[in-house]
Amino acid sequence: MTVMEQRGAYRPSPPPAWQPRTDPTPLLPDTTPYRVLGTEAAAKADPALLRRLYAELVRGRRYNAQATALTKQGRLAVYPSSTGQEACEVAAALVLQEQDWLFPSYRDTLAAVARGVDPVQALTLLRGDWHTGYDPHAHRVAPLCTPLATQLPHAVGLAHAARLKGDDVVALALVGDGGTSEGDFHEALNFAAVWQAPVVFLVQNNGFAISVPLAKQTAAPSLAHKAVGYGMPGRLVDGNDAAAVHEVLADAVARARAGGGPTLVEAITYRLDAHTNADDATRYREDAEVETWREHDPILLLERELTARGLIDEDGIRAARDDAEAFAADLRTRMNQDPHLDPMDLFAHVYAEPTPQLREQQALLRAELEAEAELAAEPEGGAR
Amino acid sequence: MTTVAVKPATMAQALTRALRDALAADPDVHVLGEDVGTLGGVFRITDGLAKEFGDHRCTDTPLAEAGILGTAVGMAMYGLRPVVEMQFDAFAYPAFEQLVSHVCRMRNRTRGTMPLPITIRVPYGGGIGGVEHHSDSSEAYYMATPGLHVVTPATVADAYGLLRQAIASDDPVVFLEPKRLYWSKDAWNPDDPPAVEPIGRAVVRRSGRSATLITYGPSLPVCLEAAEAAREEGWDLEVVDLRSLVPFDDETVCASVRRTGRAVVVHESGGFGGPGGEIAARVTERCFHYLEAPVLRVAGFDVPYPPPMLERYHLPGVDRILDAVGRLQWEAER
Numbered sequence: 001m002t003v004m005e006q007r008g009a010y011r012p013s014p015p016p017a018w019q020p021r022t023d024p025t026p027l028l029p030d031t032t033p034y035r036v037l038g039t040e041a042a043a044k045a046d047p048a049l050l051r052r053l054y055a056e057l058v059r060g061r062r063y064n065a066q067a068t069a070l071t072k073q074g075r076l077a078v079y080p081s082s083t084g085q086e087a088c089e090v091a092a093a094l095v096l097q098e099q100d101w102l103f104p105s106y107r108d109t110l111a112a113v114a115r116g117v118d119p120v121q122a123l124t125l126l127r128g129d130w131h132t133g134y135d136p137h138a139h140r141v142a143p144l145c146t147p148l149a150t151q152l153p154h155a156v157g158l159a160h161a162a163r164l165k166g167d168d169v170v171a172l173a174l175v176g177d178g179g180t181s182e183g184d185f186h187e188a189l190n191f192a193a194v195w196q197a198p199v200v201f202l203v204q205n206n207g208f209a210i211s212v213p214l215a216k217q218t219a220a221p222s223l224a225h226k227a228v229g230y231g232m233p234g235r236l237v238d239g240n241d242a243a244a245v246h247e248v249l250a251d252a253v254a255r256a257r258a259g260g261g262p263t264l265v266e267a268i269t270y271r272l273d274a275h276t277n278a279d280d281a282t283r284y285r286e287d288a289e290v291e292t293w294r295e296h297d298p299i300l301l302l303e304r305e306l307t308a309r310g311l312i313d314e315d316g317i318r319a320a321r322d323d324a325e326a327f328a329a330d331l332r333t334r335m336n337q338d339p340h341l342d343p344m345d346l347f348a349h350v351y352a353e354p355t356p357q358l359r360e361q362q363a364l365l366r367a368e369l370e371a372e373a374e375l376a377a378e379p380e381g382g383a384r
Numbered sequence: 385m386t387t388v389a390v391k392p393a394t395m396a397q398a399l400t401r402a403l404r405d406a407l408a409a410d411p412d413v414h415v416l417g418e419d420v421g422t423l424g425g426v427f428r429i430t431d432g433l434a435k436e437f438g439d440h441r442c443t444d445t446p447l448a449e450a451g452i453l454g455t456a457v458g459m460a461m462y463g464l465r466p467v468v469e470m471q472f473d474a475f476a477y478p479a480f481e482q483l484v485s486h487v488c489r490m491r492n493r494t495r496g497t498m499p500l501p502i503t504i505r506v507p508y509g510g511g512i513g514g515v516e517h518h519s520d521s522s523e524a525y526y527m528a529t530p531g532l533h534v535v536t537p538a539t540v541a542d543a544y545g546l547l548r549q550a551i552a553s554d555d556p557v558v559f560l561e562p563k564r565l566y567w568s569k570d571a572w573n574p575d576d577p578p579a580v581e582p583i584g585r586a587v588v589r590r591s592g593r594s595a596t597l598i599t600y601g602p603s604l605p606v607c608l609e610a611a612e613a614a615r616e617e618g619w620d621l622e623v624v625d626l627r628s629l630v631p632f633d634d635e636t637v638c639a640s641v642r643r644t645g646r647a648v649v650v651h652e653s654g655g656f657g658g659p660g661g662e663i664a665a666r667v668t669e670r671c672f673h674y675l676e677a678p679v680l681r682v683a684g685f686d687v688p689y690p691p692p693m694l695e696r697y698h699l700p701g702v703d704r705i706l707d708a709v710g711r712l713q714w715e716a717e718r
């Protein structure tokens with residue numbers, strides 16, 4: 001019995017006689033990742049969706065390249081790239097309806113952008129002029145979350161709250177393979193299943209938690225298998241197959257929306273870039289391995305399918321690339337402008353009303369700034 | 385003229401009533417925690433709430449404190465006003481990451497667009513004969529975390545009034561309930577609870593001229609008892625109940641110390657790195673020229689909380705407080 005089933009009614013807990021509550025068999029994931037592109041299932045895929053996914057992937061790849069370049073130019077403090085993972089990022093954004101919520105981690109700025117967040121605002125955290133650059137309510141994208149897996153219980157709580165209020169809202173939370181080792185991953189999945197919250201967990205298994213490979217992270221047959229322990233279905237999908245990720249996530253979202261509860265999706269993908277610009281991936285993986293994954297690139301897979309089926313031609317490919325270039329040029333131009341900084345913002349929004357202690361500190365900083373401004377205004381060599 | 389006799393009520397009853405009234409007043413208020421539903425909480429503070437408001441308003445959660453606070457964050461993001469119960473002080477530690485990484489800073493990191501009106505109730509402190517992990521004074525951790533309000537009642541009226549204020553606050557409030565005062569009684573009318581001072585204001589509980597005892601929560605009754613005993617020594621002690629550690633009421637505290645010229649801070653929490661160090665520093669910075677003696681601290685020892693049969697040696701008692709008062713350099717007055 002879930003909390004929702006008890007709504008409005010009060011019943012003491014049932015007697016604690018043990019009985020198996022769920023047959024785990026239907027919860028188990030496939031043993032091989034689900035694929036659409038290059039398989040018979042591709043024929044059933046909506047051509048318009050495939051073309052849309054392609055355009056978003058091309059733009060997403062260009063976005064990753066531009067953000068990485070901006071980091072090298074000193075415009076971003078750090079950039080955790082999702083190059084190679086664009087299929088997961090884009091599909092996660094596209095499966096959601098307007099009223100749904102996305103819970104990204106720090107690597108998921110692309111998912112936020114694909115959901116409509118202005119890229120300059122999505123990159124604010126990484127530029128370093130504030131923590132969250134966008135109003136989370138505007139596109140229903142939670143703040144980028146840096147402490148691993150801690151955003152997962154937020155997604156559960158939000159989805160649960162929406163259901164308590166009778167609203168049709170699904171939350172989709174993103175986490176990496178390393179994040180599945182955190183306690184918050186466990187607690188979030190357990191709460192979600194017990195409450196039957198309308199939430200979908202997408203694990204982007206990109207093979208490495210910075211440098212630590214999956215084999216040192218878990219002994220589970222797959223990360224999707226972990227779902228069984230919570231009483232929710234686990235799905236295993238090829239994370240570089242945008243059509244497959246979209247289909248699996250869409251199923252999970254529809255299931256959550258219909259009151260079927262949470263799903264854990266593991267997408268097998270690969271981080272083609274280092275963890276961030278500050279990381280040196282050659283210390284923990286061979287170039288040959290990276291090259292293997294380049295042949296399984298999400299854009300390549302989709303382009304091959306679209307071309308083979310005559311769903312896109314040279315002009316279509318060029319149009320997608322031109323759109324991506326225009327997007328990158330706009331981002332570059334706007335990111336090359338210095339952000340406006342007001343040091344007094346430090347005290348804004350710590351509390352609804354600043355405490356007396358913060359007011360004192362505010363006055364101290366203001367006096368320092370005024371003295372600084374006065375000094376700067378003095379003519380060179382002027383009387384002191 | 386007739387007067388209606390007001391019956392005594394316990395702090396526990398006042399807290400329960402505050403939760404009940406908050407649930408009745410605002411459909412967005414939700415209580416969640418371990419054993420808060422059917423059982424009514426291990427201290428029975430949520431007694432009857434699930435029955436009256438339904439399990440969806442007063443929810444037994446899985447046994448996982450980070451999950452409780454983490455899901456409360458999500459609920460608050462969606463506009464609810466969660467009140468979470470941490471079963472005991474030392475059982476709140478698993479929720480610490482959610483508290484310091486999200487609860488305290490969500491408003492700030494989102495430039496005010498995503499405030500988190502969460503109340504985190506934590507029964508704290510010793511003196512009830514609890515075994516290991518049931519008697520911690522964890523307030524210093526919370527005080528050191530910007531973005532939280534840290535509130536602790538010491539009277540029955542404050543238990544009700546401050547909890548209602550905490551739940552109504554648009555900021556996260558760590559609401560520390562002195563568990564050894566749960567059964568303390570005071571004349572209090574649940575149907576017409578008296579208004580209390582707002583969060584952030586300290587209150588002088590006993591006026592005096594010789595020295596100021598600065599305290600809060602479980603140590604307030606001890607300080608009042610010490611003040612009575614001090615009369616025999618010829619000291620007329622003032623007792624300030626802080627009520628709120630964050631925001632801190634420098635004004636009331638310093639006004640008292642400037643009147644008396646002497647101060648002792650009393651709390652159960654360990655002295656080293658404890659609240660008393662901050663309070664003594666603030667008082668010294670602001671009242672140096674009024675002070676006749678250094679500000680002293682009477683605190684718990686800097687040891688892991690003792691086993692129940694030894695806790696009376698650890699907790700600040702009347703004698704230790706009076707000894708500290710005796711060391712406030714009275715020689716100059718003679």
